Amino acid sequence: MKIVIIGSGNVAYHLAKAFSQKNIPVTQIFGRNELALKEISEEFKIPFSTSEIAHADLYLISVNDDSVETISAKILNENALVAHTSGSLPKEILQGNYRKASFYPLQTFSKSKELQYEEIPFFVEAENAEDLEVLRNLASQISKKVTISDYEKRKYIHLTAVFACNFVNHLFARAKEISDSQNIPFDYFLPLIDETVQKIHEIEPKSAQTGPAVRNDQRVLQLHEALIKDEEHLKIYKTINESIKKMYEL
């Protein structure tokens, strides 16, 4: 099976790397950013092009959500299977007379970070059973955790990830504003953060909840509200505490 990867960002880079580690040949890596393509090409010995998409059996589109539709229209091979790697787009966003699919790795990717690919969940979707099997087999060569998932389900997977990762990161950013205001290095909080995450590997997050809201500790809750100077911090403080109280029926 001839595979072309379209895109040169973090996801494209890690797909190329994962395939390379498993000796799965990639025919070409195609995109606009010549510098980024060249780097991937050299590191994993994959031909690249910025002008002409090679003929292949499977095209994997790993570009920004906004660009998937446009770039998908450039694939003119009607015998191909084309999959995008976005969590929040339906396969029908793809514009062409080919078989459409989705090949979604649930992870946040940075080029510089080593990842354990076998632990990354892949969610695959296709128009027919045969294509589904092709994608499932491919993903299974990289990862132990491959699931068939239609767009309805994938939307919720993405929403869960927004809560558990994007929003969590934002809380770190807001927390750092508070520690910065007192000249306390944010690094001091990393062991506590690591431990908070370690805990949910072993127990349900609902059972692991600590802090003033779940104790319904009015003294500390009022103390904190008086301490908080930033309007956005206060909104978050009140919203999350209310949500904690609702969850535990306090």
Added chain:
Amino acid sequence: MKIVIIGSGNVAYHLAKAFSQKNIPVTQIFGRNELALKEISEEFKIPFSTSEIAHADLYLISVNDDSVETISAKILNENALVAHTSGSLPKEILQGNYRKASFYPLQTFSKSKELQYEEIPFFVEAENAEDLEVLRNLASQISKKVTISDYEKRKYIHLTAVFACNFVNHLFARAKEISDSQNIPFDYFLPLIDETVQKIHEIEPKSAQTGPAVRNDQRVLQLHEALIKDEEHLKIYKTINESIKKMYEL
């Protein structure tokens, strides 16, 4: 120096363990819960009592915030130094004619979890320089990260921890409700969560932000709002996204 630990919960357990590992003798562990005291006593060879507090130079009170005041009144030794381990109480909460102090380890403790004590930040406060030195020395035998911190500063440390840990855990709990609703194992999100936290060991959380809000991706934001059925989820979704937009001036 004779040390007595008061309390038999998670913090008391880990203080006893940390002292034991560094061969710092503890004269007694005192509390109400005989079973818990017995376990600590047997594991670390420390005498325990539920009836009479032993004479000591330093008393470390590691009980629930609500109980600190009451139990502190039982220490009648006027020559002693008494410190509590709470992040959110002033040292003046202690009721007695002794020298008052605070000895605050910034970590979330479970008995069953091994911890690297040397990485746990300790914040110490006392009435005079000599006591401060005693506590700083003691903490330094356990940890590499010991800081002098008055109550004003400690309040903000605790508030930061609430955002970075208690609130983060609640987001995990809410995220799990979403994945549960689709029968997707929450375990699938753990590699992504781990990676999200790993990232902030290397780059500022503000620079690490991803997701639809920071991209100002109206399509996905609207899609998600339509997907969310739970009122509390929706409040969190809107509040955090608003806060992200404010932070990046979108």
